[in-house]
Amino acid sequence: MIVHGEKTILNHFIEVFVNLDDEKVKSVAQRCLAAGIIKYDVIAALNEGLMIIGKKYENDEYTLTDLMMAGILFQDIINMKEFDIAFDVNSYVQEGTIILGTVKTDIHDIGKSMFKSVALASGFKIVDLGVDVSPETFCKAVKSGEKCILALSAVLTTTIQYLRETVDELIKHDLRKNVKIIIGGSLVSEEICRYIGADAFSINALDGVNICKTWVNVNE
Missing domain, CATH: 3.40.50.280 (Cobalamin-binding domain)
Incomplete structure (x- = not known):
């Protein structure tokens, strides 16, 4: 279960991800993991962000380049070394x-x-x-x-x-x-x-x- 503090960090994470802010989103991702938020919840937040970006693309607010950038950013976060070593039972x-x-x-x-x-x-x-x-x-x-x-x-x-x-x-x-x-x-x-x-x-x-x-x- 996500507690209030974790939800606040994750909401901020979704916001900076949707804004495609490369530096900020990686920094906030590190904060999420340092706070003990499990990888599954971080991935769920990324997925929610992707859905928002997809809707923005459908509404002509984002371009195809933005979609591609979101995909690259998603993979960059998943491949972060902090993400790899974060404790999560699924890792084992x-x-x-x-x-x-x-x-x-x-x-x-x-x-x-x-x-x-x-x-x-x-x-x-x-x-x-x-x-x-x-x-x-x-x-x-x-x-x-x-x-x-x-x-x-x-x-x-x-x-x-x-x-x-x-x-x-x-x-x-x-x-x-x-x-x-x-x-x-x-x-x-x-x-x-x-x-x-x-x-x-x-x-x-x-x-x-x-x-x-x-x-x-x-x-x-």
């Missing part, structure tokens, strides 16, 4: 393996990288296949491991067919039963999730990782 738990990639013909990387950072901070092992990943490559990665989670990222509407083809490729090789599939990106929805045969979808990194954690906990 290996949650499971997530195979991650952006689907064929799509080279967008920001959302995938955010998801990867949050998943790593939450104790997951990540196999990052990169961008423009073919259904066959995803299938090969799943085939080489035990039961795992497959996280597919897609931003372009033209890539929906490749989301579907990736799932079909797993079915073709009798691997679908070995994997839970989550899709993410600005275009995903419950309808698309059902259409391609995925297990879940998420439009932000924190919610996506939380879904993955529920799957791992069920299998324990």
Whole structure:
């Protein structure tokens, strides 16, 4: 439970992050961790900030460059050495393996990288296949491991067919039963999730990782 003092610091953290103030946001992040605020709550604050930035972009208050800056700043904070050594029980738990990639013909990387950072901070092992990943490559990665989670990222509407083809490729090789599939990106929805045969979808990194954690906990 977040106490009043921690909430005040986190609110300030969200404010400077939304303002994309590079120096201040890192300084406040250090204050959060020094105050004993766990990494999960810092990540949740970052996620809230990203949602605000996304709305500002939709309202033409922020540009695409601002969105990219937010993504870079997010990763810079996650990669801070103070963040890495901050005490958090999740740091000592290996949650499971997530195979991650952006689907064929799509080279967008920001959302995938955010998801990867949050998943790593939450104790997951990540196999990052990169961008423009073919259904066959995803299938090969799943085939080489035990039961795992497959996280597919897609931003372009033209890539929906490749989301579907990736799932079909797993079915073709009798691997679908070995994997839970989550899709993410600005275009995903419950309808698309059902259409391609995925297990879940998420439009932000924190919610996506939380879904993955529920799957791992069920299998324990």
